[in-house]
Amino acid sequence: MRVMHQSLLKKHKRGFTLFEILLACAVVCMLVWSSRHIYAICRTLLFSVAVDQVTAVCHALTHEARLTGSEKMLRIILPSSYSTNNGPQVQLPPGIEWGVRGARVYGPPSSPVHAVTTPVVGGEQERGTYIFTWHATGARTPGTVYLSGADGSCAAITFSRAACGTVTPWRLEKGRWIKK
Secondary structure (H helix, E strand, C coil), rough: CCCHHHHHHHCCCCCHHHHHHHHHHHHHHHHHHHHHHHHHHHHHHHHHHHHHHHHHHHHHHHHHHHHCCCCCCEEEECCCEECCCCCCECCCCCCEEHHHHHHCCCCCCCCCCCCCCCCCCCCEECCEEEEEEEEEEEECCCCEEEEEECCCCCEEEECCCCCCCCCCEEEEEEEEEEEC
């Protein structure tokens, strides 16, 4: 009888118990939940790096123009790339574009009084691109460039006509512009 009882238990032990299935589902849910937050953090970091990259390029153009005495140019190509001095086109990271998406944003960052309706304010417009030029005494074409991320984050980079060629990055937090 005991042998028969053990063989019956072995026959019915082929599947998972309800507790094991629920435990596996809970573990999968926790992994999905945590990966969503990690993805959001990575997206925010990627946006910050893109703003820093464009700012660094503008600083380099400013210094190069001052040192060489020749004009240096940044060409903004909509929706999401740029080039310098007619060099190769550089693509912004995925999900990042020139301009402002979604919510109403006011600019320029130094005195936000007008709704931002274009990706670039200032510069020279030429066949769907915007051109900013620096020479030895600063930005010949001052203005502001806006960037937006897929998650609604927004940043701006301003170029002044000052002799030192000031390039200032800004980020939008809770409706207010903050120098980065």
